[in-house]
Amino acid sequence: xxGVGGGGGGFNAPSTTAGRRRNPGDEEEDEEEExxxxxxxxxxxxxxxxxxxxxLLQEDESGLLRPIDTKTLxxxxxxRRLLLRSAAAAAARIQKGLIRYLYIVIDLSxxxxxxxxxxxxxxxxxxxxxxxxxxxQIKALMGKLECSGDSSLQNALELVHGYLDQxxxxxxxxxxxxxxxxxxxxxxxxxxxxxxxxxxxxRCSVIGLAAEIFICKHLCEETGGSYTVALDESHFKELLxxxxxxxxxxxxxxxxxxxxxxxxxxxxxxxxxxxxxxKKIKSGAEGYICPRCKVNVCELPTECRTCGLTLVSxxxxxxxxxxxxPVAPFDEVTPVPNRIQRGGxxxxxxxxxxxxxxxxxxxxxxxxxxxxHFCLDCDIYIHESLHNCPxxxxxxxxxx
Amino acid sequence: MTSAHSxxxxxDVSLVVVVVDTNPFFWAAAAAALPFADFxxxLIHFVNSILLLNHLNRVVVIAAGVSSCAYILDSSDVSPSxxxxxxxxxxxxxxxxxxxxxxxxxxxxxxxxxxxxxxASLLSGALSLALCYIQRIFRSGTRHxxxxxxxxxxxxxxxxxxxxxxxxxxxxQRSMVPIDSCIVGTQDSAFLQQAxxxxxxxxxxxxELNGVSAxxxxxxxxxxxxxxxxxxxxxxxxxQPAGQNSVVSCLI
Numbered sequence: 001x002x003g004v005g006g007g008g009g010g011f012n013a014p015s016t017t018a019g020r021r022r023n024p025g026d027e028e029e030d031e032e033e034e035x036x037x038x039x040x041x042x043x044x045x046x047x048x049x050x051x052x053x054x055x056l057l058q059e060d061e062s063g064l065l066r067p068i069d070t071k072t073l074x075x076x077x078x079x080r081r082l083l084l085r086s087a088a089a090a091a092a093r094i095q096k097g098l099i100r101y102l103y104i105v106i107d108l109s110x111x112x113x114x115x116x117x118x119x120x121x122x123x124x125x126x127x128x129x130x131x132x133x134x135x136x137q138i139k140a141l142m143g144k145l146e147c148s149g150d151s152s153l154q155n156a157l158e159l160v161h162g163y164l165d166q167x168x169x170x171x172x173x174x175x176x177x178x179x180x181x182x183x184x185x186x187x188x189x190x191x192x193x194x195x196x197x198x199x200x201x202x203r204c205s206v207i208g209l210a211a212e213i214f215i216c217k218h219l220c221e222e223t224g225g226s227y228t229v230a231l232d233e234s235h236f237k238e239l240l241x242x243x244x245x246x247x248x249x250x251x252x253x254x255x256x257x258x259x260x261x262x263x264x265x266x267x268x269x270x271x272x273x274x275x276x277x278x279k280k281i282k283s284g285a286e287g288y289i290c291p292r293c294k295v296n297v298c299e300l301p302t303e304c305r306t307c308g309l310t311l312v313s314x315x316x317x318x319x320x321x322x323x324x325x326p327v328a329p330f331d332e333v334t335p336v337p338n339r340i341q342r343g344g345x346x347x348x349x350x351x352x353x354x355x356x357x358x359x360x361x362x363x364x365x366x367x368x369x370x371x372x373h374f375c376l377d378c379d380i381y382i383h384e385s386l387h388n389c390p391x392x393x394x395x396x397x398x399x400x
Numbered sequence: 401m402t403s404a405h406s407x408x409x410x411x412d413v414s415l416v417v418v419v420v421d422t423n424p425f426f427w428a429a430a431a432a433a434l435p436f437a438d439f440x441x442x443l444i445h446f447v448n449s450i451l452l453l454n455h456l457n458r459v460v461v462i463a464a465g466v467s468s469c470a471y472i473l474d475s476s477d478v479s480p481s482x483x484x485x486x487x488x489x490x491x492x493x494x495x496x497x498x499x500x501x502x503x504x505x506x507x508x509x510x511x512x513x514x515x516x517x518x519x520a521s522l523l524s525g526a527l528s529l530a531l532c533y534i535q536r537i538f539r540s541g542t543r544h545x546x547x548x549x550x551x552x553x554x555x556x557x558x559x560x561x562x563x564x565x566x567x568x569x570x571x572x573q574r575s576m577v578p579i580d581s582c583i584v585g586t587q588d589s590a591f592l593q594q595a596x597x598x599x600x601x602x603x604x605x606x607x608e609l610n611g612v613s614a615x616x617x618x619x620x621x622x623x624x625x626x627x628x629x630x631x632x633x634x635x636x637x638x639x640q641p642a643g644q645n646s647v648v649s650c651l652i
Contacts, residue, residue, distance in 0.1 A: 315598060318566040325563055349532030351471055381535045382528075385574065387567045390532055394469035394525030396511055 075376045103160045105177040154186035157193045164202055173202045176243055180209045198222050207239050245323055262309045264288035276305045322387035330365035330379055347375040349390040367391050413456045415537055415545040417530040422463045422501055423521040423555040444490045451475055458545055464526035465504035466519050467511055472496045520558025527568035534577055548578045551592055554585035569595045
């Protein structure tokens, strides 16, 4: 059994280095962390001592609290995330693993019912999705949430390893563990399991909700994954979204071969056959017909049991295209007081006015390619969900 | 920022975003059966019937041209003359549509790369605008109209727009916005079949009946009425046989 190890709260945010204590050699880091007491502050302490979060609250005329303007905060967070991502992508043309077989392991042990994340850790975990998964899956998961017992990292890894063994070689195998507990009860030697995962080229990443745990860190280092610990709910969401884009493919594992795939069509309605997955009688219209061996399969994507061909439909592949053709980050347009900017009156996509009621122009953004202006909310929506710039799509380029 | 669970739809109140194909090449060829001016007049009647059903209903019309897309009508805009009524809506929308078509024609004439025979209208751009507008409505509060998109498409699909159209479809699926499509032309549109299938909307292509051409039939009330009310659209969806939604071309 491995208990809590390491310093408290090691995580990915670039601006902090918790764990370095009074090291005289690191002068530049100490300067930004030095608190009033003259010792290095932990990240959680900094929120109270340096940033003074209570001072953000304001009262209006009648003494009631005014809501904090979180809009610019969201936008700043989103821009930081976007610029980091695009800088990394522009620096090197890294081959990405687009076909990913990702297993998400959610810790449902007793530790998950801890209340430090509102309403409880497991509710927070279940609410966020990595993108692309339909709402119905989330609803089904929320309906089944109950936690009990202790968590075992080794059992989880063994289980997923068994599933991922059957995955074809071009697929990237990944595990994402959302870990709430501070320890793990394992029936055997977890180091063996870790070596097994490493040999099968499974990339394990962990997002911790409590503190940094040595065994998780070791697992991630060995398999090439990333280990992050969430500070609070919004930070957790950021960390989760970082796993959404495809990770860089490890060179010797991913050969750029051609992959054979089948695109089955629905059968004719009057075709009665036995489906290969459930061994039940089904009409042709309810299933799909494998183009190579003509057996009936019920759902896509799947692998044909008879001939081994991967069967997908084109929307399944199309969901990943936005990773290949991302939208360029928009430039911020600094508001110039008392001057009407050309084209900067309303947001091009949602037609909302870009000016405050008192005539001052709000902060907004502009696409560098089509020069249309957009409001901040549309900017976030375009880059995180839509993946098309409405301005670029609404004009016919000369070369096309 | 809003998650699926926090949306509370106002009962019976809908926001319909109509994407109208104004491709001049297509409408020139279809002018014999139904001139664009008549079609547009029928569209305005359709818009007004939606607005009559419930005073809180909202309709937005976006035109998809060959070289550009623009908003033609937003029913929540207050007109400068202060008039509200069928003729007023018609005037505003017609004026805007004429301006847009003239401007689109100028842009197309200046762009020599557009092939006249199979020029596609910018469906991806119009869908993106529609989705951004719907997101703005979602941000406006907890009680807001139930949105849906209706595409009136005549021109063929442009293959260069495939990735953009699929991105819009997936975003609509995630925001739970159904995309209904009504084909005005003669060819099926694979993009719109996919859109309606994935988002749970209705794909409709009227057939020629009793010698009346398909496009002429669109001007009759019984064709449009099924799209007017969200409930009638739902009824249409439930009786549509499964085979029609998954036509062979749609899954490739």
